[in-house]
Amino acid sequence: MAKFYTGRDGSLLLDGVTQAKVTSWSFSSDLETLETTTLGESHRSYTPGVQGASGSATLLYYKADDGSNDAGDLLKKLINTNTAGVSDADTVLFTLRYANGDNFNDIKFNAYITGASLGSNVGEVASAQINFQVTGTLAEASL
Secondary structure, eight states: OOOOOOGGGEEEEETTEEOTTEEEEEEEEEEEEEEOOOTTOSSOOEEEEEEEEEEEEEEEOOOOTTSOOHHHHHHTTTSSOOTTOOOGGGOEEEEEEEEETTEEEEEEEEEEEEEEEEEOOTTSOOEEEEEEEEOSSOSEEOO
16 A cells, blocks of 8 residues: 655654654755866756755754753754864764654764754744754665
8 A cells, every 4th residue: 555654754863862852854965066068069068066965853842851852962062162163073863764664764864963043932832943964975865
């Protein structure tokens, strides 16, 4: 039987741990093309250049009974008092997943948190938005 995926099938994992309060995630991959058209040609031609990927996620901002906070861990990668700035150690291992029972469709990669925001509105649960930039090749793409 055909399977249509919905938000109920999606999840976000950090270092292999499912994040509990994610409301959305998005992923975008791109390829830079390098023009190889020469004088006298009437149609443009290209060759592949560098690939890249980036994305975003929205997490509810909360504290669990044990004091943990999924959103807080990610926000601290960029919002902190570290005077040395961001380093290679600040990459995060993401897994974006669609599940169909025990069958997983994963996109796994290391990324830097490149943007982080936290907001509060009357009548709404507080949420945090993060943006990320993939570094290196994808570790897995089982789509």
